[in-house]
Amino acid sequence: MLFVEPLRRRLRVKFAGEWIADSEDVLLLHEPARYPVAYFPLADVRPGVLISESRHTRHRDLGETEWFTVSVGDQRAARGAWQHTDLADYASELRGRVAFAWRAMDAFYEEDDRIVGHASDAYHRIDIRQSSRHLVVKDGATVIADTSRPVVLYESGFAPRWYVPRQDINESALIPVEGQTFCPYKGLASYYDIGENKKAAWSYPRAWPEVARVSDLVSFEPDKVDVFLNDKKLALEPGQSVVPHGIDRGLDPDEILEPGNGPARP
Incomplete structure (x- = not known):
């Protein structure tokens, strides 16, 4: 089952040491066997940071996907963000929204606390x-x-x-x-x-x-x-493995071992 729901939390994205997205209107996309992905309204993304690429892919359920380079000053992240541009009516909630590649950004924050690994999953307990x-x-x-x-x-x-x-x-x-x-x-x-x-x-x-x-x-x-x-x-039960990497997630230890990964600063 594919579904989206409001995160109902303020989520921010930092890149090149600067805030590039700040929203209280984030939607989480849930897909089978994947971590949730945060989609920001384009209106809550800093103007000028998204540069359209010639690369387009096609999502099985969400149609054509346009990719962007994220650019701030001299720092660029190719394939750093994406948007679904040919959404069916059942996925209309994602129109006008963009998601950021987790490991390509400096960090994601809920309020002033850093969120590591992937967007928070309210159903993981x-x-x-x-x-x-x-x-x-x-x-x-x-x-x-x-x-x-x-x-x-x-x-x-x-x-x-x-x-x-x-x-x-x-x-x-x-x-x-x-x-x-x-x-x-x-x-x-x-x-x-x-x-x-x-x-x-x-x-x-x-x-x-x-x-x-x-x-x-x-x-x-x-x-x-x-x-x-x-x-x-006891015996090891099946289905215990976790896919550690992907464009929308990253579970490398260096994400929290690198300097400067503490609380957000204004």
Whole structure:
């Protein structure tokens, strides 16, 4: 199902250190298997920043798409924005609106808080619950973790993930891995090898404030080590992968590790 709805939040776009779009009338386009995309009224985009390109593509449901270079001063971003120019009546709400390529811009902000990864999805929810179930993690015969106080994280579209306090883990078995990944809902994740099992565990050392309850706890991949919950062995469920990149999204860690990615400035 394809649908649009009002974001109902002020959203701003910064490029070349300057604000180029500022709107309280943003629409979010939801498409199957994609992150939501923010569409701004052309009237809320700074005049002169969009330069039409000769490139045109065709969207399966939304028709012909015109592409723009975004230009401010000496800085240009080819294919930095697009507009659907031949919309059917069922998609008329998107007429006169433009979307910006997420990673081509400096940043997006809701009010003065930076939004990273992709436009906010009101339907993506995370709930965190304390549990007293018995969770044991093993690498072969070696016990890696044993706890009766795991924390379970429920996230839209994903299987429950079980997090363990470090006091209940044999941390000598956790071998830190260089490099991190980024979740727009939880923050930067660090990984650990366990024995010969690559990236068998992960942790959010400083999870976003909204999910701070799992900060510095450790979760384990049930397809790489043995994870038992009340003696029942867990298995990796299908459909757990996320497409990390696209013109409308970017989940590279450098988006939040680069200098200057703090709060907005007037």
